[in-house]
Amino acid sequence: MTPALLIARDCIIYWVNVWIAPVECVFDVIESELARRGVAAEEADRLTRTA
Numbered sequence: 001m002t003p004a005l006l007i008a009r010d011c012i013i014y015w016v017n018v019w020i021a022p023v024e025c026v027f028d029v030i031e032s033e034l035a036r037r038g039v040a041a042e043e044a045d046r047l048t049r050t051a
Contacts, residue, residue: 001009
């Protein structure tokens with residue numbers, strides 16, 4: 001690849017990571033709250049499907 005394409009690819013990867021980071025933080029908070037309440041991940045999936 002040319003240097004310009006490599007730079008463009010790196011910029012795209014960087015911005016996608018910046019955009020995804022807050023979403024990952026929210027999911028981590030939700031998972032930790034479920035763990036704190038003692039709800040297993042499989043049980044949480046079952047609860048959301050039946051609601």
